Amino acid sequence: MEFPHKLKRFVAWHRRALAAALAGLGVLLLATQLAPAQDPGTAVVVTTRAVAAGDVLTAADVQVVALPLRALPEGPLPEPADVVGTTAATRIAANTVVQAGMLATTADLADGRALVPIAIPDDQLAGLLAPGSLVSLVYAGEGFEVVTDDARVAALPAAQERSELAVVSARAPLVLLDVPNAIAPTVAALGQRGELSVILGAA
Secondary structure: OHHHHHHHHHHHHOHHHHHHHHHHHHHHHHHHHHOOOOOOOEEEEEEOOOEOOOOEOOHHHEEEEEEOHHHOOOOOOOOHHHOOOOEEOOOEOOOOEOOHHHEOOOOOOOOOEEEEEEEOOOHHHHHHOOOOOEEEEEEOOOOOEEEEEEEEEEEOOOOOOOOOOOOOOOOOOEEEEEEEHHHHHHHHHHHOOOOEEEEEOOO
16 A cells, blocks of 8 residues: 555654654644634613713713723613603713613602702711601701601712722712602702701701
8 A cells, every 4th residue: 555655654754843843733722722712792871971869861961882800890881762852860970881770769750859969968868868758857056947748869979889980979968869849959059058957857
């Protein structure tokens, strides 16, 4: 058999080159098996500009981008279709991944009601509040005055999350309240200066 004899002679003459080629092929196959799968990214909603607490998000305020999982904050993220038309519960910096805690929980305001953000300088007091809680607002000037006993917590400040995008502002936390329209300007003026005291329940 002439062919097997020639094959053996070829292998004998080129055994080093063949061994090197086989070794290289083995390394290539191993690297292919061990290489991590390419992350296609997760679709998330990111703000295109800074949004103030109480602003209603429009299609121009947000965009959908695909980000690798390692770049995303922990916790559930809202679906893109669920963000437009909602109200920001806290200030959201530009290029920030929108999280559920940044959005007001009040889906539809009743007639004659408004959403107003107020500052809560006391973290312990803010920790006692929960979405839906009935609160009274008191202005402590000369003596004190009950501004309203008909306010409800709509949303709490977003948790501070770090990611490869912007970090949420660490300013004094703002709580979004559902209040009667008639007193909304007063609550906004006093509350955002930190001049309102909060009483749990009706005063």
